[in-house]
Amino acid sequence: MKLKYALLSALALGIFACEQPQKKEEVKKEETKKEAVAQKQEVKKKEAKAQETKAQPKEQKTVAQTGGAGNPENGKKIFQGKGCNSCHQPAADTVGPALKKIAQAYSSAGELVKFLKGEAKPKVDPAKFAIMKPQLMQLKGLSEQELKDLAAFILSHK
Numbered sequence: 001m002k003l004k005y006a007l008l009s010a011l012a013l014g015i016f017a018c019e020q021p022q023k024k025e026e027v028k029k030e031e032t033k034k035e036a037v038a039q040k041q042e043v044k045k046k047e048a049k050a051q052e053t054k055a056q057p058k059e060q061k062t063v064a065q066t067g068g069a070g071n072p073e074n075g076k077k078i079f080q081g082k083g084c085n086s087c088h089q090p091a092a093d094t095v096g097p098a099l100k101k102i103a104q105a106y107s108s109a110g111e112l113v114k115f116l117k118g119e120a121k122p123k124v125d126p127a128k129f130a131i132m133k134p135q136l137m138q139l140k141g142l143s144e145q146e147l148k149d150l151a152a153f154i155l156s157h158k
Contacts, residue, residue: 070109070145075153078146082138087131090157096132097124099157109151116147 079085087096105123106112114120116139122129139147 070148070150070152072149072153072156075149075151078142078150079153096128099154103155103158106155109148109155112151112154113147116150
């Protein structure tokens with residue numbers, strides 16, 4: 001009788017031991033499937049973002065591709081983002097001259113872009129230029145198109 005129990009116990013242990021690797025393999029397969037699904041979802045998200053970038057309005061693409069005139073709406077975002085509105089208001093002189101005065105002083109966007117790059121002398125209130133000079137350093141990282149956009153925004157205040 002003890003021999004039967006011992007054999008049955010050994011048989012049960014053997015069956016149990018054989019089933020465990022299968023379960024472990026199944027768990028590994030499930031984990032692998034989950035990882036693959038997660039990777040596919042991540043790839044789809046990246047592709048969707050890439051499509052959004054490509055789907056910019058044609059007007060903006062054309063301006064950027066041709067290096068044409070600036071976009072005042074983008075310029076406004078840059079103007080506010082760089083804190084230019086702390087010193088420059090549309091119609092009132094504060095720390096710096098009003099945007100209207102700046103727009104009237106510069107005849108073209110190219111002329112204003114040269115000033116923003118630090119390649120030309122100020123035309124409006126040169127006495128206050130010493131205050132603005134350090135602020136112009138913030139514009140050094142802007143692309144040519146971003147500078148054109150900023151100039152277009154300023155010149156829209158004529």
